Amino acid sequence: MNRPAGTQPVYRWRLAPEGLATYRQLRAMGLRPGGQPVAAQIERPRRRRGPLIAYLYRIDLAKPVRRANAAQRRCPGCGLDRGYRIPRSLGVCPQCADSPATQAA
Incomplete structure (x- = not known):
């Protein structure tokens, strides 16, 4: 997976714009990132440790999941x-x- 270089926008939890999805959301839609770079990230605050971070990918650039075998x-x-x-x-x-x-x- 491509990790961000720190220049992507950071959104708060549940406030990401339309057209972006996490890896798991893409998989649920039958898609995969397909080599595209991370478009943005979401931060969710945690109480004891650092924030939880989820990487977002553009849905329009996502490719269909490959079917093995x-x-x-x-x-x-x-x-x-x-x-x-x-x-x-x-x-x-x-x-x-x-x-x-x-x-x-």
Whole structure:
């Protein structure tokens, strides 16, 4: 992750402008920073230790999250991306393995 050099604006907790998001907020939107520098930061005061700092990234420059193992998630039986890795022991997704056509073969 790119860390700020100290020249970015600092906003108080919950007062960041629209169009900026933290790393976790980007992930929840299905995005990633994509190599862009930190645009700003948020400070939240703490009582005993120093302030909590969250780095903000521009949403318009964010890129989609990469999908790992895409070939291993696609079922050869039905051709659908199941969102999980197809078990090697079955060779197809559990739905295709349970279908009567597959069991007869």
